[in-house]
Amino acid sequence: MKKWVIFVIIFVLLIFGVITYALIKGGGSFKFSFSSAKIKDAKFCTAVDEDQNPSGITSIFTPDSPKIYIWFSWAYTMIGTEAKAVLIYETSNLTVTEGSMEIEDMGGRGSFSLTRPATEAGWFVGDYRVDLYLDDKLAKSVNFQVILPAEVVSDCEEMTGDAKDECYFTFALENKDDSLCEKIIESIPKNICHAVVLDNVDLCEEITDADGKDACYGTYAVTNNDRDSCEKIIDSTKKSICYGLVF
Numbered sequence: 001m002k003k004w005v006i007f008v009i010i011f012v013l014l015i016f017g018v019i020t021y022a023l024i025k026g027g028g029s030f031k032f033s034f035s036s037a038k039i040k041d042a043k044f045c046t047a048v049d050e051d052q053n054p055s056g057i058t059s060i061f062t063p064d065s066p067k068i069y070i071w072f073s074w075a076y077t078m079i080g081t082e083a084k085a086v087l088i089y090e091t092s093n094l095t096v097t098e099g100s101m102e103i104e105d106m107g108g109r110g111s112f113s114l115t116r117p118a119t120e121a122g123w124f125v126g127d128y129r130v131d132l133y134l135d136d137k138l139a140k141s142v143n144f145q146v147i148l149p150a151e152v153v154s155d156c157e158e159m160t161g162d163a164k165d166e167c168y169f170t171f172a173l174e175n176k177d178d179s180l181c182e183k184i185i186e187s188i189p190k191n192i193c194h195a196v197v198l199d200n201v202d203l204c205e206e207i208t209d210a211d212g213k214d215a216c217y218g219t220y221a222v223t224n225n226d227r228d229s230c231e232k233i234i235d236s237t238k239k240s241i242c243y244g245l246v247f
Helices: 003-026 149-157 161-175 187-197 201-206 210-224 227-231 236-245
Strands: 038-045 067-075 082-089 094-102 108-115 126-134 137-146
Touching: 038 126, 038 137, 067 082, 067 126, 067 137, 082 108, 094 108, 149 161, 161 187, 187 201, 187 210, 201 210, 210 227, 210 236, 227 236
Parallel strands: none
Antiparallel strands: 038 067, 067 108, 082 094, 082 126, 126 137
């Protein structure tokens, strides 16, 4: 079995183990209190649809990225609570901007959008952080980077073997750059890369290896928050895990 397949399996099993442990420790019940208000999850992406489903999930952007979305979900939160996002350019320790919204449901999801600066250079290259607050109480911090595309290729080119393929695979998905998929040598991860980056799940059908095909549908499902792709997974255990990771 290829190293990348083992890596994916171990990663998924670790996530599944954490979820199972949390359920066991929770005893199957939860006592509600308003002090339990929290940001459940937060991530950056390239788009959010009208139902607040994120797509193009990534933590790496380029200077010309037109919009950067910070998607988040919350739970046990009083209606009327103010959710606030503060963008910080960590490279220079500079607060760039902030925005707020009013929570209308005790549990749900929402997003803030960051528009490309109106300068020729676009986003400054470097490290960024978004702090998410609930009624002025810091609830979660998430980070992203802005890098030059040339740096992506340079970093991967210095690697060899499976590590180089994994590097191209990671950056291709994060930057939605199909040209990086073409640099992957192994056929299965290359096909998975094309399917996800080109947003074409039908490309998974071109994979003849059963484990590879399941991995393709699973990766596509998690990346695009697409439960229909979970249904196409043959292995029942992997299918269940997929459903557990997709809303």
